[in-house]
Amino acid sequence: MLCAALLVQAEDLPDDFASHTPLTVSGEGPWYRLELPLALQLSARQSNLNDVRVFNADGQAQPYAITLGEPQRAEDQTPVAVKWFPLYNSDDARDAEPKIRVERSTNGTLVEVLPQGEIEAGEEILRGWLLDTSAINAPLDQLILDWSTEREGFQRFSIEASDDLQHWKRWGEGQVARLSFADELVEQRVVTLPGRSARYLRLLWTTPQTAPTLASAQVVNTRPGALPLSWSPTINGSVEKPGVYVWQLPVALPLERMKVAITQPNSLAPATLYGRRDSNAPWQLIDSGLLYRLTQNGQDVVQDEMELPGNVVQQLKLEVDDRGGGLGNDAPKLSFAVRATQVVFLGRGAPPYSVAIGNATIKGANLPLSTLVPGVTQEKLASLGSAKLTVTPVEVPSAAAPVAAGLDWKRIGLWSVLVLGVLFLGWMAIGTLRASRHK
Known part of the structure; x- marks a missing residue:
């Protein structure tokens, strides 16, 4: 009974996650596809999205698979x-x-x-x-x-x-x-x-x-089979020194593109972009190019995007050549894009369903897509039912501080009950054995 109680307490519960959003489903089940908005992914506490779960109305976790939006580039794209x-x-x-x-x-x-x-x-x-x-x-x-x-x-x-x-x-x-x-x-x-x-x-x-x-x-x-991009809301940056701007993402992500908000007219900025996984890693060169907002013939001509190779980064740094006028004294706002990420889940139990995300210590529970949907093909995947968030997340949470490895008092308490129970059973067995020998 104590072991059973321990297993029940170890099940994933909706309250174990920082974000919990209801879903509406349509189409024929029992499988449903959910396009995971980037604004919701930014609530994750693990960059590989191990802390994503789908629950039914009774709080039971549903079997699911994640199809990450990794870039699908041809090996040879010679012009x-x-x-x-x-x-x-x-x-x-x-x-x-x-x-x-x-x-x-x-x-x-x-x-x-x-x-x-x-x-x-x-x-x-x-x-x-x-x-x-x-x-x-x-x-x-x-x-x-x-x-x-x-x-x-x-x-x-x-x-x-x-x-x-x-x-x-x-x-x-x-x-x-x-x-x-x-x-x-x-x-x-x-x-x-x-x-x-x-x-x-x-x-x-x-x-x-x-x-x-x-x-x-x-x-x-065109790159064959390229998935659509999912863009983030804008985030604020900081000025490391004049002409050098740094942005901290809430979570490490495989970035495909970035866009700098150039608000000042007639801005011209030859720029070099760097990225890294965390503050302890060295900066890696990503790309260089020309950013500008210029007025010609009464119209604004804008080039404010840069392409990224899809590497997982959490910090971006932009160094601007001030001979072109720069981008101002304050760090411009930044938005970024990743390949769209999809969650496929098997609906069991009573709806409505909900998606939860945000837990730094939980282990991944996603299945391979071929296991969740036997005999899956692209045509079969496209024919599955769809799920959508009832509330669209619009704000970007601040970057999560690293979670220190602390004591899990819940788990320690459960194991303490189990150990004490075993000791109590042992004490009873010894007492019974002594009484039997005395007789």
Whole structure:
């Protein structure tokens, strides 16, 4: 009986966790999928999410599995070079949409692109560039440009896509930059594309007279099967010294992207980013790039994000070159993103169900997904019922202080009862044995 009592007391209970949020379920059970918001993950006390549990209405823990949003990158993401063709307009129609006639090879690849109509020599204006991406049968994720060295500063252009060179769809705007600081050169040559397929891309410069001469154009395919990102609310940082900002995350996480809130107009900051797992580890270089918020033609042009390799970090440090003006005296707010994390659980007992998180000492209880859902496939996983939080967490908790290894009085008390019970039984057995010998 004492052993049974000990096992009952050792079961996980909802009150053992710092955060406890009700769930609503829909679809056909008994399995349900829950997208775990990053704001809720920040309540965890263990970076591997061992302290996540799902309970039913009677407080009974449910079997569950965690599919962590680890980055799914292709091993080889070599950019693919594409052909580019200049688009000209006449001087009196420099802002008009270029009209072109093309010549193709037998396999459909463009050989030459010429203006539709005659333009007298010396009156042609470089309006933009046409890229032939017809050889790439995959969604386009990034565009990488290089241009002539005499054109420094910012290059801003619209991006349009077409499959027939007649009908064009707008894909947004692109921004690249090349700036010189003393003997150093800072470049931003990568433009994000919307991850869709197209046979041709058209880049039209906002100000035609600033259009540079391209030296190369490359595209990168979309990462196959990449999971969506889950973004955090903003957190505050601190100033280590002028131009050096440090942010402490509530828990160590595998970060994929970060965004710095640049509030001051006309800010320009060549920056280097470092990260580490804890305050005792050395800083590791993550990335370098150019952050800015500039006003051009009455519009703000912003580059405020940096890509991270998915390493688990809890502290970030940004060193800014103050020759560009910096990011101000106070540390800017920071938000970060991880790959979306999913909890799959088997609903047993009476609903409503709830998710609990936040316990520094509890051991993990998650099962492999193939064990929880026998014969699981991507199609079967997508067809499972869904669960959602009834309350959306919006605040980021402060970073949890390291938990000192202290005495677990609850466990000590239970074991003391068990040991005393055994001693009492032994004392009774000895007394009975003595009485039997006396008789």
